[in-house]
Amino acid sequence: MAISFKVNGRAVDVNAPPDTPLLWVLREELKLPGTKFGCGVGQCGACMVHVDGDRTFSCQAPVAAVAHRSVTTIEGLSAHSDHPVQKAWLAERVPQCGYCQSGQIMSAAALLKDHPHPTRAQIVEYMSTNICRCGTYPRIVRAIERAARES
Amino acid sequence: MASSPSVSRRGFMVGAAGLTFGVAACLPHSVGVAQAAVPSKQAVLSPWVTLSTDGTVSIVSPAAEMGQGSFTSLPLIIAEDLDADWAKVRVVVAPPDDKLYANPNFGYMYTASSNAVLAYYTPLRRFGAQVRRVLLDNAARHWNVPVAELTTAPNVVIHEKSGRRLDYGAIAAFAVVPEKAPEVKEEELKPSSQFRLIGKDVMRIDMPHKVNGTAQYSIDVQTPGMLYGAILRAPVEGAAPDQVNDAKAHAIAGIVKIVRLPYGVGVIAKTSWAAFAGKKALEVTWTRDGKAWGFDSDKGSEDYAAAARNPQVPVQTWVTQGDVPQALQNAATVLEADYGCGFMYHGQMEPLNAVASVSPKGDKVEIWVGVQSKTIAVTVAADALGIAPDKVVLHDMLMGGGFGRRGHRDEEFVHDAVVLSNAVKKPVKMMWTREDDVRNGRFYPLSAHYLRGGLDASGKLVALHHRKACDQVTAFQDPVRYQQIKGRDTIAFANLDMKWYAIPNRLAEGVPQDNGVRSSTLRGVANLSNAFATESFIDELARKGGIDPAAFRRSLVADSPRSLALIDAVTRMSQWDRKRTDTALGIGFENYSNTLIAEVAEVSVDRRTGAIRVHDIWVAIDPGIAVQPDSVLAQTEGSVVWGLGFALSEHISIKDGVVQQVNFSDYHVPRMNEIPEIHIELIATEVHPSGVGQMAMPLVAPVIGNAVAALTGVRLRQAPMTRDRVLAALKA
Ligand code: FES
Ligand code: FES
Numbered sequence: 001m002a003i004s005f006k007v008n009g010r011a012v013d014v015n016a017p018p019d020t021p022l023l024w025v026l027r028e029e030l031k032l033p034g035t036k037f038g039c040g041v042g043q044c045g046a047c048m049v050h051v052d053g054d055r056t057f058s059c060q061a062p063v064a065a066v067a068h069r070s071v072t073t074i075e076g077l078s079a080h081s082d083h084p085v086q087k088a089w090l091a092e093r094v095p096q097c098g099y100c101q102s103g104q105i106m107s108a109a110a111l112l113k114d115h116p117h118p119t120r121a122q123i124v125e126y127m128s129t130n131i132c133r134c135g136t137y138p139r140i141v142r143a144i145e146r147a148a149r150e151s
Numbered sequence: 152m153a154s155s156p157s158v159s160r161r162g163f164m165v166g167a168a169g170l171t172f173g174v175a176a177c178l179p180h181s182v183g184v185a186q187a188a189v190p191s192k193q194a195v196l197s198p199w200v201t202l203s204t205d206g207t208v209s210i211v212s213p214a215a216e217m218g219q220g221s222f223t224s225l226p227l228i229i230a231e232d233l234d235a236d237w238a239k240v241r242v243v244v245a246p247p248d249d250k251l252y253a254n255p256n257f258g259y260m261y262t263a264s265s266n267a268v269l270a271y272y273t274p275l276r277r278f279g280a281q282v283r284r285v286l287l288d289n290a291a292r293h294w295n296v297p298v299a300e301l302t303t304a305p306n307v308v309i310h311e312k313s314g315r316r317l318d319y320g321a322i323a324a325f326a327v328v329p330e331k332a333p334e335v336k337e338e339e340l341k342p343s344s345q346f347r348l349i350g351k352d353v354m355r356i357d358m359p360h361k362v363n364g365t366a367q368y369s370i371d372v373q374t375p376g377m378l379y380g381a382i383l384r385a386p387v388e389g390a391a392p393d394q395v396n397d398a399k400a401h402a403i404a405g406i407v408k409i410v411r412l413p414y415g416v417g418v419i420a421k422t423s424w425a426a427f428a429g430k431k432a433l434e435v436t437w438t439r440d441g442k443a444w445g446f447d448s449d450k451g452s453e454d455y456a457a458a459a460r461n462p463q464v465p466v467q468t469w470v471t472q473g474d475v476p477q478a479l480q481n482a483a484t485v486l487e488a489d490y491g492c493g494f495m496y497h498g499q500m501e502p503l504n505a506v507a508s509v510s511p512k513g514d515k516v517e518i519w520v521g522v523q524s525k526t527i528a529v530t531v532a533a534d535a536l537g538i539a540p541d542k543v544v545l546h547d548m549l550m551g552g553g554f555g556r557r558g559h560r561d562e563e564f565v566h567d568a569v570v571l572s573n574a575v576k577k578p579v580k581m582m583w584t585r586e587d588d589v590r591n592g593r594f595y596p597l598s599a600h601y602l603r604g605g606l607d608a609s610g611k612l613v614a615l616h617h618r619k620a621c622d623q624v625t626a627f628q629d630p631v632r633y634q635q636i637k638g639r640d641t642i643a644f645a646n647l648d649m650k651w652y653a654i655p656n657r658l659a660e661g662v663p664q665d666n667g668v669r670s671s672t673l674r675g676v677a678n679l680s681n682a683f684a685t686e687s688f689i690d691e692l693a694r695k696g697g698i699d700p701a702a703f704r705r706s707l708v709a710d711s712p713r714s715l716a717l718i719d720a721v722t723r724m725s726q727w728d729r730k731r732t733d734t735a736l737g738i739g740f741e742n743y744s745n746t747l748i749a750e751v752a753e754v755s756v757d758r759r760t761g762a763i764r765v766h767d768i769w770v771a772i773d774p775g776i777a778v779q780p781d782s783v784l785a786q787t788e789g790s791v792v793w794g795l796g797f798a799l800s801e802h803i804s805i806k807d808g809v810v811q812q813v814n815f816s817d818y819h820v821p822r823m824n825e826i827p828e829i830h831i832e833l834i835a836t837e838v839h840p841s842g843v844g845q846m847a848m849p850l851v852a853p854v855i856g857n858a859v860a861a862l863t864g865v866r867l868r869q870a871p872m873t874r875d876r877v878l879a880a881l882k883a
Contacts, residue, residue: 001623005768015735016422016424017404017424020422020424021424024422024424027371028373028422028423029422031373032364032374033191033364033367033370033371034232034363034364035364036367036370036500036501036551037370037502037582038500038501038502038585038815039585039814039815040584040586040814041585041814041815041816042817043814043815043816044500044585053594062281068628070798073364074363074364075363075364077363078363081359081363082364086362086363089357089362090354090359090362092357093354093358093781093785094362095218095357095361095362095500096218096219096785096789097217097218097365097499097500097549097550097551097552097553098218098357098358098549098551099368099499099500099501099551099552101361101553102364102501103361105362124823124824125824127823128822128823130822130823131173131500131815131822132500132792132819133498133499133500133552134218134500134552134789134792135788135789135790135791135792135793135821136785136788136789137788137792137821137822137823137826138788138826138829139785139788140823141823
């Protein structure tokens with residue numbers, strides 16, 4: 001039985017077994033590889049997406065759990081890479097290898113939606129779900145502060 | 152050193168006519184030159200530069216991009232001396248060809264040791280200048296004026312006298328390229344005062360793709376009809392599957408094939424999720440072949456420490472200067488100490504993976520992969536099938552981190568993909584899960600350090616003896632290089648002696664160990680463990696002699712104004728002389744392959760839990776000319792974060808040869824809430840650039856340890872300095 005939900009505003013039906021993590025359905029069946037696989041166990045945040053606006057580890061959400069809900073991935077965060085967080089990310093030159101950055105950006109966007117003017121402590125606490133092995137943390141903080149200032 | 156492309160005049164022209172450039176598959180908008188330039192005509196001016204009549208300058212980048220920025224900074228160096236307009240430059244991925252694009256320091260295409268800019272800097276500047284000269288010569292002929300009357304501005308040749316200008320693109324339409332590259336002497340290169348690009352930050356080419364999900368790593372590749380593969384590898388190097396029961400795996404929907412390999416069992420499925428499930432359902436016992444069975448890392452640490460102290464053990468002498476035994480005998484004070492470091496895991500964010508597509512006859516293969524050496528990847532794929540390297544097509548992808556893990560001589564994840572694809576003669580994306588990546592890890596080696604130092608009556612350091620017992624690394628990770636260096640394992644034993652310090656008598660010895668555990672280079676390389684031992688020990692010596700540790704180091708670099716400037720900068724930045732109450736400072740200094748670094752950490756210690764909290768880290772760094780200053784800062788920040796992991800939390804343990812950690816849940820890499828404020832001052836002295844990719848990492852652990860010693864009087868001798876270890880040391 002197909003599972004129906006929305007991805008980046010588009011209605012989709014997928015045929016994956018219902019316990020398949022959303023991550024793999026997005027990446028393989030729906031061909032949206034911007035959402036990354038880092039650990040598969042909810043430890044790194046590389047797979048972060050929004051489900052009905054709330055950030056969610058897509059490696060931990062069985063695809064059945066998003067039936068009839070609305071999923072946003074990095075590909076759908078903005079039409080022209082112009083979400084305030086994306087703009088701030090470039091202005092602060094955050095990415096190194098870049099592999100964690102989809103997840104970082106999705107986390108940051110969720111943070112700013114709930115807390116448009118987060119304190120530094122709030123940023124640090126919220127973003128500690130996401131590992132960046134390249135160590136871009138200082139720039140992530142600066143970029144979130146910039147996005148909060150400029151949006 | 153291998154022949155440098157700069158001295159090979161053939162290098163300028165060979166293959167130029169029939170040159171096919173790779174397409175930058177990893178960056179959708181940075182397409183290969185063929186697409187970028189169509190429909191305008193092109194002049195291939197050298198294997199490095201192609202000019203189109205629309206003014207587009209396509210420049211080849213020979214380095215692999217793993218976040219360090221070389222993909223941008225190397226072509227930028229060519230563009231500087233070519234006087235290209237950066238806005239018109241298209242960067243093209245170099246095809247795998249050692250003859251044209253080898254890293255001059257290695258002799259093959261290999262991006263490692265933070266030396267891409269260092270090694271390519273002068274050759275690339277000269278290539279740029281040679282191409283500019285060809286353009287000038289063409290313009291001179293065109294206008295019939297002496298070439299000496301011509302100058303350039305970005306993308307244009309100018310004849311001041313007549314006020315005429317000729318765009319580079321216009322020259323492409325009629326350019327005649329000489330047989331032989333024109334001679335350009337070093338002194339004819341552009342003076343740095345006229346630099347337009349070097350030293351000025353440009354947007355890294357890969358960066359815009361890394362904020363919207365379009366950057367392509369091999370794990371993202373999908374080709375028509377592609378299957379997914381996983382491999383259960385033997386837990387110990389050298390072991391083989393013994394009993395294999397794959398009945399449960401076969402029962403899983405979507406499994407296509409299960410293949411037994413000499414070193415594991417491969418599962419091929421219609422989705423990755425099915426492949427992972429199939430791998431999990433395998434029941435496999437392993438032979439006890441392989442040396443590491445029975446090895447225990449705690450016991451190993453003790454054994455290595457004993458070996459480092461044992462005068463009877465055979466040693467390799469790495470440095471001997473003066474007469475250390477004599478000087479120690481004459482010294483007013485002699486201090487000895489032991490230090491040790493554990494196994495560390497790379498944990499690059501993208502687990503190892505590759506895509507391979509073997510032809511139906513098995514006589515050709517296409518691979519998609521991000522690697523630190525493309526030419527090795529081609530060889531590995533060819534060898535896996537027993538075919539010639541020219542039957543391999545490589546699609547070079549971005550790397551989700553390298554750190555030394557993606558450049559071993561066997562690039563085993565490439566091999567894994569090719570054998571799985573060969574089993575079904577279809578494209579297969581072979582992926583390691585994070586658990587595979589940890590369990591099959593190749594680790595930063597275990598080491599033990601025995602140190603002796605002698606001070607004269609005035610507190611001056613007169614003798615230093617450092618003896619390091621350490622796993623061999625090069626023998627495992629690169630047997631070819633191991634042969635070439637005749638068993639001198641620089642990855643394990645380089646830079647034991649702190650040659651940047653004026654110490655009249657020094658002796659540095661290596662005691663190579665082989666426990667059978669897979670070992671690897673890793674960010675920081677030998678300097679990482681060495682600096683923990685030596686910079687901690689230097690601190691002990693300073694305190695023993697009653698001298699301020701910053702002043703003590705100043706006295707050891709008194710002849711080097713650059714070094715003094717750094718120590719002065721970092722003490723100023725950290726307000727070294729200001730008294731603190733609940734925190735304390737620790738300092739360190741290092742010359743890492745000619746990049747000079749001084750660091751200070753401010754820490755506090757929770758005496759109840761043993762947790763060390765690092766509040767601030769100040770770094771002063773001098774890497775010579777900073778080609779891209781912001782990349783220097785970014786690499787330095789990243790290095791500090793890595794240093795923090797090595798110092799405090801990252802620890803792989805081995806029992807009976809098998810890795811005990813599983814995932815990021817029990818292998819603890821730094822997160823944002825553990826990061827101190829990082830303050831960096833870049834002092835770019837105008838000398839040849841040295842590296843920046845890892846240089847700030849090694850000092851982090853010793854400056855933290857030195858700060859803890861200043862605060863508590865207790866010296867921490869084992870990295871990582873975990874809570875348990877801190878508590879034990881405080882109690883002792
Ligand atoms: S892949 Fe989901 S948290 Fe790591
Ligand atoms: S940029 Fe490489 S892991 Fe974050």
